[in-house]
Amino acid sequence: MIKRSLKTPIGLASLLLLSACTMAPHYERPASPVAQQTDETTQAEHARAADIGWREFYRNAQLQRLIEQALENNRDLRVAALTVEQVRAQYRIQRAQLLPSLNISGSGTRQRVSEAVSETGNSFISEQYSAGVGISAYELDLFGRVQSLNNRALAQYFSTDEARKSVQLSLIAEVADAYFTWVANVEFLSLTDNTLAARRQSYEMVKQRFDMGIASELDLSQAATALHLARVDAALYQRQLSESLTALQVLVGTSLNTDQLQAAWDDEMLAEFPERISSEVLLQRPDILQAEYTLQGANANIGAARAAFFPQITLTGLYGNASSELDNLFDSGTYAWSFSPRISLPIFSWGANVAALDVANLQKDVNVARYEQAIQSAFKEVFDGLSAQSTLLMQLEAQRDLVAASGRSYELAELRYEKGVDSYLEVLDSQRSYNTAQQSLIGTRLARMRNQVTLYKALGGGLLETSTPANQDELSSL
DSSP states (O other): OHHHHTTSHHHHHHHHHHHTOOOOOOOOOOOOSSOOOOOHHHHHHHHHHTTSOHHHHSOOHHHHHHHHHHHHHOHHHHHHHHHHHHHHHHHHHHHHTTSOOEEEEEEEEEEEEOTTTOSSSSOEEEEEEEEEEEEEEEEEOTTSHHHHHHHHHHHHHHHHHHHHHHHHHHHHHHHHHHHHHHHHHHHHHHHHHHHHHHHHHHHHHHHHHHHTTSSOHHHHHHHHHHHHHHHHHHHHHHHHHHHHHHHHHHHHTSOOOTTTOOOOOOTTSSOOOOSOOOHHHHTTSHHHHHHHHHHHHHHHHHHHHHHTTSOEEEEEEEEEEEESSSTTTTSTTOEEEEEEEEEEOOOOOTTHHHHHHHHHHHHHHHHHHHHHHHHHHHHHHHHHHHHHHHHHHHHHHHHHHHHHHHHHHHHHHHHHHHTTSSOHHHHHHHHHHHHHHHHHHHHHHHHHHHHHHHHHHHTTTTSOSSOOHHHHTTGGGO
16 A cells, blocks of 8 residues: 555655654743733833844944954854854754655676576676666654654754854853953053052152151151052052953954053943843843753654654665666666565663653753743843842942042041141041042942943843844833
8 A cells, every 4th residue: 555655746745744743742831930020011121122232232332343353253153153053954964854865876786607506507697787766765754753853953953043142142241341341440550550659749748758857757657558559559450451451352352452442431331221021021032042942852852752662664765777788778678666665663672762761751851940940040130130220320329429528538638637637647548548439439330331231131132233223213211
């Protein structure tokens, strides 16, 4: 019956259609392990937040050029892109097994038959030649084994592509973070240089007063101590500045011209985000999609493991010509064909097939847990970022007020010392407080920038270079 059906295109098509079915379990997305947010307005805003192009989010032209260079030259991103192409090629290889491969083959045999085995008792030369078109060991996928493997390969391809997107998001965020760190170190070093100059000037003033008998040796020793501490800080921040520049160059993938690289700091150069979020938005993050595609691949692998319990049928066939002489190989009367079906039925495999199915089911359970873990990690990143967003802004405003107050206190302490009202210890204490407040202001500003960068990445931002037209008109609301 099968032989007759193979003679018609309809019969072959029906077999291929039958082979499209699989024994894999019906896939259902696992329930989210975090609470849903029902605020539809906020959900829409966050849906748009991931669609903000990085050129609109990072408004500094110099940072945009650095991101451009990183996307073009970074080796990690290049490896991720090449890996996607590799997995795509592997999927195409697996997909090709769904259909029979046609091969043109030709063979020839020429041999001497000895008298001992010849039916006529005389030795002779035997020749046989053949040429034709056929299929070799094509598996009829009646139980969906090959289709399940194809579905798994496709899910692996999608998962790898999402991994590439995650690498891109991380790269853009790392470039921005490294740039802001470099800018902060430039400011730290500039502040230290100014402090060093001020303390050197203070030391010279105290030394003059000491030589005149107005200041004590303790005052001179305290001024010298403050001067040397500033020298230590200057060396420290010089090293940190060099390290941050090296880190930025590694991310960008090329050397940077330090003469053209300018430290630009603008508190309004990054977009703000609302304070609430919908869980449905985060399900579209590349790392969560990667985990889900991996889960789908594991689900498809169960179908292949189940199909291993059933018979495996393979077909080999040839249609062509055969002749004992090469010259008349294609003459009339040389038509030949062969058809060789093969069936393999597992009877006793010492539990290997059962163990393979257990492994497939356990692997799916593992990937379910990893998918849920990815969602939980995503929500933690976003909620931490949203929580820090408002508090960092308040901290920044308070830190600016502290800098102004401590600066005024330092001025008053200097005036009181010059008039002999207070000791130089009061000047050093006020100067130290003022310097610490300025350093904290730079650190708070850096923390706020980093938080915005992390939040943008956590919401899946960075895949688009420019925003969609619908979102460009609404960027001012974010």
